[in-house]
Amino acid sequence: MFKDSIIILRKELRRMFTDRRLVFMLVVLPLVMLPLMYSFMGKANRTRQGEITSYTSRVAVCSDSRGGEISELFFQSLELLNVHVETAGLDQLDSLKQRVVDKNLELLIVMPDDTGDLITDNTVLDLSVFYNSTGDYSKFAFDQVVATFAVVSESIVSQRLREIGMSEDILTAYTINQYLAADETADLAEEGSVMGKLIGIMMPFFIVIYLFANSMKVGLDSVAGEKERGTLAMLLVNQVSRLSIVLGKMLSVMVAAIVGAVSSAIGLRIASRYLIDMSSDSGVNISEYTMGSSAIIQFAIVVIPLAILISSLVLLVSTFARNVKEGQGMIMPIYIAVMVMGVTTMQTGDVPPEWMRMAPVFNSLVVLKDIFMQNAVWGNILFSMATSLLAAAVLIFITLRMFNDERVLFRI
Amino acid sequence: MLRVEKLCKEFRNGRGRSAKTVKAVNNLSFQCRSGEIYGLLGPNGAGKTTTLRCLSTLIKPSSGNAWIDKYNVLEHGQMFRSKIGFLTSDMKLDGYFTPDYMMNWFGQLNKMQESQIEQQKKRLFSDLQMTDFIHKKIDELSTGMKQKTAVAISLIHDPEVIIFDEPTNGLDIVTSKAVTDFLVSRAESGKTVIISTHNMTIAEKLCHRFGILVDGELKEEGSLSDIIQGSSWDCLEDVFFSYILPGGDHV
Ligand SMILES: Nc1ncnc2c1ncn2[C@@H]1O[C@H](COP(=O)(O)OP(=O)(O)OP(=O)(O)O)[C@@H](O)[C@H]1O
Numbered sequence: 011m012f013k014d015s016i017i018i019l020r021k022e023l024r025r026m027f028t029d030r031r032l033v034f035m036l037v038v039l040p041l042v043m044l045p046l047m048y049s050f051m052g053k054a055n056r057t058r059q060g061e062i063t064s065y066t067s068r069v070a071v072c073s074d075s076r077g078g079e080i081s082e083l084f085f086q087s088l089e090l091l092n093v094h095v096e097t098a099g100l101d102q103l104d105s106l107k108q109r110v111v112d113k114n115l116e117l118l119i120v121m122p123d124d125t126g127d128l129i130t131d132n133t134v135l136d137l138s139v140f141y142n143s144t145g146d147y148s149k150f151a152f153d154q155v156v157a158t159f160a161v162v163s164e165s166i167v168s169q170r171l172r173e174i175g176m177s178e179d180i181l182t183a184y185t186i187n188q189y190l191a192a193d194e195t196a197d198l199a200e201e202g203s204v205m206g207k208l209i210g211i212m213m214p215f216f217i218v219i220y221l222f223a224n225s226m227k228v229g230l231d232s233v234a235g236e237k238e239r240g241t242l243a244m245l246l247v248n249q250v251s252r253l254s255i256v257l258g259k260m261l262s263v264m265v266a267a268i269v270g271a272v273s274s275a276i277g278l279r280i281a282s283r284y285l286i287d288m289s290s291d292s293g294v295n296i297s298e299y300t301m302g303s304s305a306i307i308q309f310a311i312v313v314i315p316l317a318i319l320i321s322s323l324v325l326l327v328s329t330f331a332r333n334v335k336e337g338q339g340m341i342m343p344i345y346i347a348v349m350v351m352g353v354t355t356m357q358t359g360d361v362p363p364e365w366m367r368m369a370p371v372f373n374s375l376v377v378l379k380d381i382f383m384q385n386a387v388w389g390n391i392l393f394s395m396a397t398s399l400l401a402a403a404v405l406i407f408i409t410l411r412m413f414n415d416e417r418v419l420f421r422i
Numbered sequence: 423m424l425r426v427e428k429l430c431k432e433f434r435n436g437r438g439r440s441a442k443t444v445k446a447v448n449n450l451s452f453q454c455r456s457g458e459i460y461g462l463l464g465p466n467g468a469g470k471t472t473t474l475r476c477l478s479t480l481i482k483p484s485s486g487n488a489w490i491d492k493y494n495v496l497e498h499g500q501m502f503r504s505k506i507g508f509l510t511s512d513m514k515l516d517g518y519f520t521p522d523y524m525m526n527w528f529g530q531l532n533k534m535q536e537s538q539i540e541q542q543k544k545r546l547f548s549d550l551q552m553t554d555f556i557h558k559k560i561d562e563l564s565t566g567m568k569q570k571t572a573v574a575i576s577l578i579h580d581p582e583v584i585i586f587d588e589p590t591n592g593l594d595i596v597t598s599k600a601v602t603d604f605l606v607s608r609a610e611s612g613k614t615v616i617i618s619t620h621n622m623t624i625a626e627k628l629c630h631r632f633g634i635l636v637d638g639e640l641k642e643e644g645s646l647s648d649i650i651q652g653s654s655w656d657c658l659e660d661v662f663f664s665y666i667l668p669g670g671d672h673v
């Protein structure tokens with residue numbers, strides 16, 4: 011019986027790995043997709059960032075009378091920024107606001123009437139700064155101006171304190187991490203574990219996506235396609251048992267799924283370089299992250315049963331459907347549900363809710379995350395393996411029942 | 423020899439109360455001897471495909487049975503299958519492989535030795551004049567070549583009983599003749615052949631005996647002379663029309 015499954019598997023594998031188009035879909039695409047996507051996104055992000063910082067923002071200052079000491083300080087600080095300043099009277103306030111709305115102007119600063127105010131007056135100057143959050147330049151100019159004004163404000167306060175004979179030190183209650191030794195970093199996370207966390211959050215999602223995508227690519231054609239072409243009948247009138255047909259087909263779908271998962275895992279490992287570039291500048295080093303052989307074994311123990319589960323799910327749908335098109339229609343909602351599961355586990359914190367550890371697929375995803383973050387517990391690993399295999403066994407059983415049911419196989 | 427006994431097949435269409443039972447095959451009995459080509463004739467929807475599917479164990483008869491020697495479809499599925507070669511006309515082989523590869527593959531599935539496969543391949547390829555294209559992808563073959571390939575594949579295990587559902591459907595007269603000549607040669611070598619068709623011309627030339635199936639029931643059975651003798655008809659077509667055309671003798 012097993013021999014027949016192997017004969018069937020061999021043919022399906024030959025089909026998969028000698029057809030260039032299929033090899034591209036099943037192996038190359040999951041491998042290069044993420045690196046390409048992230049390098050592209052990273053690059054686009056960097057050039058955009060550069061463009062924004064080098065842009066000369068248009069800033070309008072609106073006031074009726076000027077000449078105060080404090081407002082002069084603000085003006086001076088503005089000149090240090092990469093901005094073009096125009097001034098206007100308060101009567102133009104509305105039209106200037108409209109220009110901010112229209113993105114003709116990045117920033118509008120309204121100065122109160124400040125004629126002759128002095129630093130030593132201890133008055134509070136109420137400034138308004140208007141910007142447009144839908145414009146990248148406007149938001150950037152706003153952040154810059156607010157930060158600069160904060161520095162000016164601090165220096166004014168210091169000056170006032172000195173004026174009344176107090177030390178400006180009373181403004182500072184404590185400092186954080188200012189006096190660390192040069193070779194010391196505040197983040198005491200183990201080497202590579204920051205990378206592990208990043209990978210641990212992303213990886214399970216992509217693995218489940220490609221397990222599914224590849225299963226679909228191969229599995230739908232494997233039974234529904236053969237039904238549609240009438241070749242299934244040809245197979246059934248031979249000496250092979252229906253169980254060996256199901257097993258052979260399942261093994262081939264599983265191989266496709268695992269190839270996809272491993273490819274995408276390698277792909278994400280490559281892509282994480284760009285991911286780091288994008289998400290932080292804290293000098294996390296990709297080369298610090300390595301998966302030990304025990305982690306790789308754990309990975310296999312979780313991913314292979316998960317692949318078995320997902321391929322038997324696809325095969326069940328494929329067996330039930332009359333043709334490939336109907337199969338695709340049926341599998342789409344399931345695919346989306348699995349994607350949502352991936353996203354959900356991506357967003358759970360370090361301690362997932364208890365039910366997630368119980369439910370099949372969910373628990374595999376959660377435990378995969380643990381494995382990448384190098385804090386997986388064997389009990390959880392084995393439990394997720396057991397639930398996946400159990401669920402798969404149920405699905406295979408149903409598929410077999412369908413295979414023996416002519417109403418399903420010869421539905422018209 | 424193939425013996426069909428009181429074969430019935432019902433389909434339930436729809437669900438629940440609106441479900442309707444369709445009697446696709448009703449109490450069908452006939453025999454088909456070795457060395458003989460039996461033609462199952464009937465209009466669309468007569469139940470030909472359903473009958474042949476029952477005979478190939480793809481679907482289970484609702485009642486009745488069919489026998490080859492001491493084996494029957496209900497109890498000895500696997501053994502029965504080893505004795506038949508089955509082909510449907512609505513089949514499209516996977517175009518990615520070559521006829522040669524598919525033959526080897528089906529040979530293995532039928533648990534044949536490599537030498538047996540080689541021998542059988544050689545014979546079928548030359549009988550069906552396939553040698554020019556056995557190493558081409560099936561995708562690249564013409565309809566006729568594909569049908570020859572399908573015929574060869576279904577007979578790789580040299581079965582005693584050949585069950586072909588509309589084997590000449592969609593073929594030109596040349597390929598059609600190649601296939602029918604091949605079937606004649608098989609019958610001459612002692613095989614039992616049963617085909618379904620609605621092409622009366624081919625049937626008259628090819629088959630030794632006929633069964634005319636209308637609405638799942640066998641209306642006439644026997645050789646051409648059996649059927650025509652003592653009646654006003656002089657060819658199969660007339661018999662056929664008398665059952666299905668309005669105003670026909672039997673309508
Ligand atoms: N799987 C099925 N489920 C329900 N009804 C079916 C099924 N297969 C066949 N039938 C019905 O049984 C009847 C006989 O169909 P069948 O396909 O055997 O006819 P046929 O003689 O082969 O016709 P054709 O010449 O068109 O191929 C038809 O009424 C058909 O609708």
Ligand SMILES: [Mg+2]
Nearest residue numbers: 470471472587
């Ligand atoms: Mg038919």
